[in-house]
Amino acid sequence: WLRRCTHYLFIVVVAVNSTLLTINAGDYIFYTDWAWTSYTVFSISQTLMLIVGATYYLTFTGVPGTATYYALIMTVYTWIAKAAWFSLGYPYDFIVVPVWLPSAMLLDLVYWATKKNKHSLILFGGVLVGMSLPLFNMVNLITVADPLETAFKYPRPTLPPYMTPIEPQVGKFYNSPVALGAGAGAVLACTFAALGCKLNTW
Numbered sequence: 001w002l003r004r005c006t007h008y009l010f011i012v013v014v015a016v017n018s019t020l021l022t023i024n025a026g027d028y029i030f031y032t033d034w035a036w037t038s039y040t041v042f043s044i045s046q047t048l049m050l051i052v053g054a055t056y057y058l059t060f061t062g063v064p065g066t067a068t069y070y071a072l073i074m075t076v077y078t079w080i081a082k083a084a085w086f087s088l089g090y091p092y093d094f095i096v097v098p099v100w101l102p103s104a105m106l107l108d109l110v111y112w113a114t115k116k117n118k119h120s121l122i123l124f125g126g127v128l129v130g131m132s133l134p135l136f137n138m139v140n141l142i143t144v145a146d147p148l149e150t151a152f153k154y155p156r157p158t159l160p161p162y163m164t165p166i167e168p169q170v171g172k173f174y175n176s177p178v179a180l181g182a183g184a185g186a187v188l189a190c191t192f193a194a195l196g197c198k199l200n201t202w
Helices: 002-025 028-033 035-061 066-087 100-113 118-142 147-153 177-198
Strands: none
Touching (some): 002 035, 035 066, 035 177, 066 100, 118 177
16 A cells, blocks of 8 residues: 555656756746756756656556656646646747657667566666657757747846856856766666666665
8 A cells, every 4th residue: 555655656746846847947047048058957857857757667567668658647747837837928938849758668668678677777778768868858949939039028037146147157068968968867867767666676
């Protein structure tokens, strides 16, 4: 009973948090001041949220395909949340495309191809998801119309000093956001995939 309740609670919590991360990744403030920096950070964060929930769900059911189903849950949650925020007048510039689904399919494929080997799932699945999601996430950037125009149309409130971006540094350390996101994601996703598996054996 406790394990089953924990399972459903975890699915809801991770999916909702994934949704919130995606909403913030579409914030016009971030794309105005921190374009590549925010892209890298949110690519990594979404990678980790996807891998831990999808791995948990996948190993919990033991059925290849449930990782993709989990990614579909994340996508639908995000569509609903973004539509709600948009209806309230928040200036979103672009829609969210289901960028998690291809990465989740790779995770399912690894689990199926290795005959449900958890160690292969952690290593190979984690690397594939970590490296693929920042690449697929570029599809979202294609749908950004003009973040500067949006920023001027909807001026933001004054930011406190600790939130004020340091403009000259933008781009200096993040010249290749996809490569940085994929590299960091590939390493961290393996750890979070292991966490997802471990949550089924506590």
